[in-house]
Amino acid sequence: MFSVSEEDHLKAIFKIAEKEKKAVSTNSIAAYMNTAPASVTDMLKKLADKELIQYQKYKGVTLSATGSKVAIQLIRKHRLWEVFLVEKLKFSWEEVHEIAEQLEHIQSEDLVLRLEKYLEFPKFDPHGDPIPNMDGKFTLRSQWSVAELLPGHTGIILGVREHDKSFLLYLNDMKIKLGTSIKVLQKTAYDQSLRILIDGRFENLITKNVAHQLLVKKV
């Protein structure tokens, strides 16, 4: 139906639009995709012709209903494959993104449905990101970042905002993974770094930024 590049562009637009409510700029897409802005412009014209986006020269783009659907289905496939790689093939959470980046483009409706069933309809991926259902609906849940927890309070890790491999490896070193409990012992007034207790066993110091990337449910 759509090429790998078309799908990847739609996904990029969707993900950028998720964070900033306004129309998505050419440069932001180029930065996200690691390509030249001129290449993005070419692709935007094509996507606009196919009515997957609304596009006005110099004004940025927004996804059409169809474009949004394609992007969400791609994200759905990506996250289901990540669950497969971690749950079944025992990959670690920092290893799966690149492989899922390829697997998400495999074309077969039936495959996605059977995979989802086989995985017992997971609602979140190995990074804690919600997996849209067949109709594109995401499961919502209330979550806070560790930066928002008050000293003395505890949270259980639900997910991470940052997906960078080096960040995930850093968390591995600290024995932080999904389900880990994090108790905030102390916040430094100066730079908001935090002393935390990990699973009631290991104490560690993390920066404000790291705390911001860690998503928890309060307990």
Added chain:
Amino acid sequence: MFSVSEEDHLKAIFKIAEKEKKAVSTNSIAAYMNTAPASVTDMLKKLADKELIQYQKYKGVTLSATGSKVAIQLIRKHRLWEVFLVEKLKFSWEEVHEIAEQLEHIQSEDLVLRLEKYLEFPKFDPHGDPIPNMDGKFTLRSQWSVAELLPGHTGIILGVREHDKSFLLYLNDMKIKLGTSIKVLQKTAYDQSLRILIDGRFENLITKNVAHQLLVKKV
């Protein structure tokens, strides 16, 4: 490393060479791949430049050691994914080829190894074709076609030569699958069609050609 098209051409050459011992012709590749002979010639030049094949104009091609390795690894991945699709996702054997045709191109050495382990090192795919191991070695076993069985003798289905979807659906209708027992009741002298007994329960008439496609071990 290599493009999807390069990989598919190498696989085509390997499969054609398997049947006929001589150098593989441009036209046979074009027929196998459903492309124009001129397109094949272009690709052959590229594969020869990369030293994946030996190629002399008008004389056909043979795979180099490297080319052969790439082809075999592709076949390995294809067949492992087919096992996954049938064993884990419960696809039927006639549904998996097209999907595996895509999955075989996913790039990750680790993925193949983990998949193979997860599937518990299968030696044959859902059509009874051998799965090469990491080093490219195929498991051999003695097998006969049903056409070679004498009346009164019985075989257990090990695989099929023909992979066409309509052929596999025809076998489904006759309740023939891997492991099914086939007893030859009678051979017609005129056209060598056979009356067979399937799993000791169903009698059916099959043509000489169909019998030739069915591979069994003698019991």
Added chain:
DNA sequence: AAAAATATTTAGACAAATCTAAAATTAATT
């Protein structure tokens, strides 16, 4: 061994996806 048929390659074209450099537009700063 010619002639005819078949197979293969070359020539020239095209679509997709990318790039760099230059031009045009929009946004920010003085």
Added chain:
DNA sequence: AATTAATTTTAGATTTGTCTAAATATTTTT
């Protein structure tokens, strides 16, 4: 409101993989 800076688009190329039509080589038939 000018000027400057930043963003975006256009123009023109390049690579990859494909095609058709014509030319060439090989094989088969007479």
